[in-house]
Amino acid sequence: MDRNNRELRRWAVVALYAVAMAWLEAAAVYYLRTLTDRIEPHQRNPLPIATGLGEVELVRELATLLMLFAVGWLAGTTARRRFGYALIAFGIWDIFYYVFLKVMTGWPQTLADWDVLFLIPLPWWGPIWAPVSIALLMILWGTSVTQVQGPAIPRASEGKTLALGALGVVLALYVFMADAIRVADQGTAALRAILPVGFNWPLFTMALMFMAVPVVDSGRHAWRKPNVRETRED
Numbered sequence: 001m002d003r004n005n006r007e008l009r010r011w012a013v014v015a016l017y018a019v020a021m022a023w024l025e026a027a028a029v030y031y032l033r034t035l036t037d038r039i040e041p042h043q044r045n046p047l048p049i050a051t052g053l054g055e056v057e058l059v060r061e062l063a064t065l066l067m068l069f070a071v072g073w074l075a076g077t078t079a080r081r082r083f084g085y086a087l088i089a090f091g092i093w094d095i096f097y098y099v100f101l102k103v104m105t106g107w108p109q110t111l112a113d114w115d116v117l118f119l120i121p122l123p124w125w126g127p128i129w130a131p132v133s134i135a136l137l138m139i140l141w142g143t144s145v146t147q148v149q150g151p152a153i154p155r156a157s158e159g160k161t162l163a164l165g166a167l168g169v170v171l172a173l174y175v176f177m178a179d180a181i182r183v184a185d186q187g188t189a190a191l192r193a194i195l196p197v198g199f200n201w202p203l204f205t206m207a208l209m210f211m212a213v214p215v216v217d218s219g220r221h222a223w224r225k226p227n228v229r230e231t232r233e234d
Contacts, residue, residue, distance in 0.1 A: 011146060011147060014071055014072070014075050014089050015088065018068070018089040022092070022097040022099070025097050026097050026100035036053075039105050040113070041115055041116045043195075044195065045193060046192070048192070069086045072088070084143075087139070090135070091135035098132065113127065115131075117131055117176060122181065122191065124176035124177055137208070140215050141215045144215065144218040144219045161213050161214040161217040161218075165211050167210050168206075168207045168209070168213075169207075171203060171210065172204060172211070175203050
């Protein structure tokens with residue numbers, strides 16, 4: 001089996017794993033939100049106190065991240081490809097999580113619905129289209145670096161584009177956690193009760209543009225000389 005077919009099969013296995021994980025994640029969240037009467041999270045008292053559940057939920061989120069990056073590590077043969085497969089898994093998992101929540105609960109109604117996206121280190125809030133757009137960039141970049149053979153990207157050039165991408169990640173995280181940061185010094189009760197009503201879409205758009213830079217750069221190098229078989233293995 002040639003290299004292209006091997007990588008394509010790895011992509012398919014990682015995608016299948018991510019879809020299966022998305023169903024498990026959606027089911028766990030369905031159970032949790034049913035217990036707390038929060039199928040739609042963006043409502044008054046969005047994070048009610050439930051003895052023991054909060055701590056379990058935080059560990060579950062960490063375990064989810066570990067599982068997604070572990071499959072990337074196992075699928076890739078180089079550090080770059082491992083990270084690429086991890087992002088593919090993350091992006092597919094995130095998108096199908098919402099697809100399956102819709103199937104199970106009827107929510108979300110639209111991509112504009114708000115969700116509490118994560119709890120570590122502070123609650124993240126945002127409309128669903130925001131994490132989904134990031135997930136699509138993850139899939140595109142991961143697919144580019146794992147599936148398409150092309151000329152090696154100069155380290156200096158790739159370092160600059162990845163730095164811009166990292167800046168975009170930081171800006172996006174700030175947008176998601178801005179309201180939580182504002183009340184963080186008021187204690188856990190304030191963090192649980194906060195219910196954002198506005199989203200800083202201009203700053204998030206800028207974040208998306210920065211995150212798209214390594215995606216565009218990787219795709220440009222990958223497709224520039226499709227007949228070149230040499231790739232960097234690091």
